[in-house]
Amino acid sequence: MSLDTHLLEYVLRLADSDLVLAQRLGEWVGKGPVIEEDIALTNVGLDLIGQARMWFNYAGEVEARIKGTGRDEDQFAFRRDAHEFRNLLLVEQPNGSYADTLARQFLFDHWHLLALRALARSKDARVAEIAAKGAKEAAYHAERSSDWVIRLGDGTDESHRRMQAAIDELWRYAGEMFVPDAAETELAAAGIVPDARALQAPWDAAVDAVLAEATLVRPPAGYVQKGGKQGRHTEHLGHLLAEMQFLQRAYPDARW
Amino acid sequence: MTTPEQDAVAAITVEADRAAERGGTRVSLDAIWDALSTVPDPEIPVVSVVELGIVRAVEWTATGLEVRVTPTYSGCPATELIMDGIREALAEAGIVDARVTTVLSPAWTTDWIAPEARPKLAAFGIAPPGQAASRVEVTGISPLRRSREPVACPRCGSTETALLAQFGSTACKALYRCESCREPFDYFKPH
Numbered sequence: 001m002s003l004d005t006h007l008l009e010y011v012l013r014l015a016d017s018d019l020v021l022a023q024r025l026g027e028w029v030g031k032g033p034v035i036e037e038d039i040a041l042t043n044v045g046l047d048l049i050g051q052a053r054m055w056f057n058y059a060g061e062v063e064a065r066i067k068g069t070g071r072d073e074d075q076f077a078f079r080r081d082a083h084e085f086r087n088l089l090l091v092e093q094p095n096g097s098y099a100d101t102l103a104r105q106f107l108f109d110h111w112h113l114l115a116l117r118a119l120a121r122s123k124d125a126r127v128a129e130i131a132a133k134g135a136k137e138a139a140y141h142a143e144r145s146s147d148w149v150i151r152l153g154d155g156t157d158e159s160h161r162r163m164q165a166a167i168d169e170l171w172r173y174a175g176e177m178f179v180p181d182a183a184e185t186e187l188a189a190a191g192i193v194p195d196a197r198a199l200q201a202p203w204d205a206a207v208d209a210v211l212a213e214a215t216l217v218r219p220p221a222g223y224v225q226k227g228g229k230q231g232r233h234t235e236h237l238g239h240l241l242a243e244m245q246f247l248q249r250a251y252p253d254a255r256w
Numbered sequence: 257m258t259t260p261e262q263d264a265v266a267a268i269t270v271e272a273d274r275a276a277e278r279g280g281t282r283v284s285l286d287a288i289w290d291a292l293s294t295v296p297d298p299e300i301p302v303v304s305v306v307e308l309g310i311v312r313a314v315e316w317t318a319t320g321l322e323v324r325v326t327p328t329y330s331g332c333p334a335t336e337l338i339m340d341g342i343r344e345a346l347a348e349a350g351i352v353d354a355r356v357t358t359v360l361s362p363a364w365t366t367d368w369i370a371p372e373a374r375p376k377l378a379a380f381g382i383a384p385p386g387q388a389a390s391r392v393e394v395t396g397i398s399p400l401r402r403s404r405e406p407v408a409c410p411r412c413g414s415t416e417t418a419l420l421a422q423f424g425s426t427a428c429k430a431l432y433r434c435e436s437c438r439e440p441f442d443y444f445k446p447h
Contacts, residue, residue, distance in 0.1 A: 036421035036431060043423040050331025129361035133330055136363055136447060144422045
């Protein structure tokens, strides 16, 4: 397999994680607990959609280098089935309660920030420039979700209980972020992407500091659910795509 | 709707402009920057795209004019409108075949907002951003305990202000409240 084949796979992982999480956040439109949160979640989603578009466009360029032609952003987003998506399992998990949504965001944001900062030093100039732009937004997302984990964790008995339960429930999906496969290992050896394992220690430090301040307990190391990066998803992704892709599936190439 | 006569006149005008360019009478870069300075940010119309710092370069190349623009936030929905506005302003300045391209690197920062735009933002009710370079790194630092840079109320100038929400009316703003005059206001986030 050529390095470009691995790169296409990796760029799609980034794009799909951004897109799927943005779609989840978009499900909160009009349903946020308060209007400020409604607006905030969708603004975070908007940043992620913007980043997804940049990654999809680059994926199309890489695909064109491999095959002669490459798909565009809409084809990637709306014309692939669940097994072709490469997003992390964490981001496709349902919104649940507000604690669940924030816990998912918090675990993702700290990985996202570290990954993008490392990717900003990629030997691939396009990867580096897209990551450098996204990292600034991810920093703000991490600040925001950490802020909420602390507020709810160190809040009332009820908010504490729910936040701890949400962290416990989602923890099994976080480990996937730090388990590289062959594609990632080869790209890392070429200096194009960071070693996924190297992100674990700084992620632990950041997450542990916030959990401690939130009076929450870090769940014990346990079973790690993997497969999203290889297209093996939980049952939730198909439902999400059914809604997200409906229009383009029912009315291909619709424009307005 | 335009009449066939108007269309014909417009076509002749365009042809004349092209001929002028080919003849070497190119519009000066100063005039082009002036034209771009008339393009407002769609969300904050008191500030131009030039003052916002997103027009990174304007140059005549062998194949025509090239204008390089960088987006503010990745997902900013105003980006496409801004690109259209830039093309329109260039067309009005007599340049119809400019290439308006997007550059991502270096990433836009609010530190590029022109000093003269800051009072305009405040007059419009938006507190101008603090220095982005001075932002404290978030990783591993408690966000709640971290002291935030004081933000002055754009109405009464008081720095007794409190963050209400990390996002305001757009991705680039946060929502604050002034504890002195009790009015809510947008803060252009340092980015």
